Amino acid sequence: MTHFSWPIDGSIVGVYLLATMVVGIMVRRYVGKVEHFLVAGREMNVYLGVASLAATEFGIVTCMYTAQNGYKYGFAGAIPGLTNVLAMFLIGYTGFGVKPLRDAGVMTIPELFEQRYGRFVRWLSGVVIVLGGLLNMGVFLRMGGQFLVVCCGLDLRYLEVTMTALLIAVAVYTVLGGMLSVLVTDFLQFVVMSAGLIAVTILVLLKVGWGNILAAVDRNYGAAGFNPFLHPDLGWQFALSNTLTSLAAVLTWQPVIARVLAARDSRTGRRIYTRTSFFFIARWMLPGLWAMGALAAAAVTPEKLAEIAQRLGEKDGTLFAMPYFLGLALPSGLMGILVAAMLAADMSTDSSYMLTWGSVIYNDILGPLRRRRPLSERAGLLWNRFIVAAIGLFLLFWGLWYRLEGDLWAYLQLTGTIYLAAMSVLLVACAYWRGANNWGAIAAIVVGAALPVIGLALDKLIQVPVRDAAGQIIMVGDVPKTIGWKSLYIGDHWLNIGTYAATAAAMIIGSWLKNMLVRPVDSDRGATREVRS
């Protein structure tokens, strides 16, 4: 039984939702051009950028996967947070990759690639960015709905209704106000979300106790709960895989890069990075701690979590340890603050992601069509609004249909890699390697997208029975417990590392081949302009 009270907590949530919608819709009058819609007229300053970046990169889905890592691996599961901090601080401090990107004055990463690799690479980059981005974002809505159902004790029948209502609320202000609405609502959402995160963490610490949390992690995982290198499922490949993902995401993850591109100049963009960097460990540590609180709670049992997972149609109950625990532990009032904070987090993430994937569709995938028949600013705005609404519809249907195979974080990392591996290699080569060309770029994009997609397909198409230590098939009721082929025989970390290595190799080999086989005078028409900082 959760402590969510509709009169008290429902009112807190209602007031917050109303305020967000009003603010988000109010700023639509400042949107007169496509540039305002996509990058807020490039008028964003440092502190608004910090609030927006932090709010965007923390959604309910973030809370769920960081908490799942905390529950399954203890403190060792927070290692991706440390790699995030280091990557964001180093890249912000040095300007590596992001300075030439912002100085080029582009609205999306593929736009920069056209200057170096040609139009086809821009279009192809747009396609893989949208493919990876939408597959990645596809589970956000479902996770948001599941969190609310488990935490607030809502009837399961309302899962779809909850998801749809969340999406419509976000879509309304994003469609109307674009990046301007996203920035202003992000600010409000950052304040509400941060207050909620801090308040809930303090309450968990007071209620469970730091000593009991340490003891629970020690009891369940021993030293491996504190040191990822000792954990059989993590190890150095987990740290390396996350370091690569962190570096690539900071360099090229479009919702993150959108803040650099919307900044007034590259210096402002870099300051946003350095000043937000520490948030990236907080977003792993705090929900992770809540989940470790669940480890210490007697009421949160594996049987109960398995029952919740079965009810929600998911395979892994560990995903629901944190929301179930919070539903039991938080008093009325604080539940309202938590739900408002989580809705704030989710809305800011959904709106930013819808806008940024939409910007790539409009700017880079539909770009060739617009060259033949240029659009007026009014028509461009209308197209952008239509695309954002279409993405919303996709999310709704994908979220209803897709079921996770393993860890949520592993899924997000792998779908992100579909484009992160290739885009980060292309960006670094574009800015710092004279020998890079369109053959290398195309090879890198194809390899970088193909390996994760094949991995996901192998998981979905080939299911293998799970065996215990004695080699016996584990049964769930009358049905054998199964796992995807890729998850069992390759593992997500190795697939991720392999994809980055193969993508970099494809870039080098493809570029060398062209440099050797094609005379410079014939090479890449209009695609040889250097882009250097």
Add this chain to the structure above:
Amino acid sequence: MILADVHPVARWFWGLLLASCLIWYGTVTVYVAIRGLLDIRTMLRRLEEVRRQGPA
């Protein structure tokens, strides 16, 4: 309490990291809440000026 079994260095590392997160996050939230509002005001004022000047 089983605390003696937990590696002391790991306990201190994660404890300090958590404390840093809470202190840093609490401070930054208040600071960004104030400065961010000023940023929004400036941004909207500039965009209003652009809007008044009409299409370039």
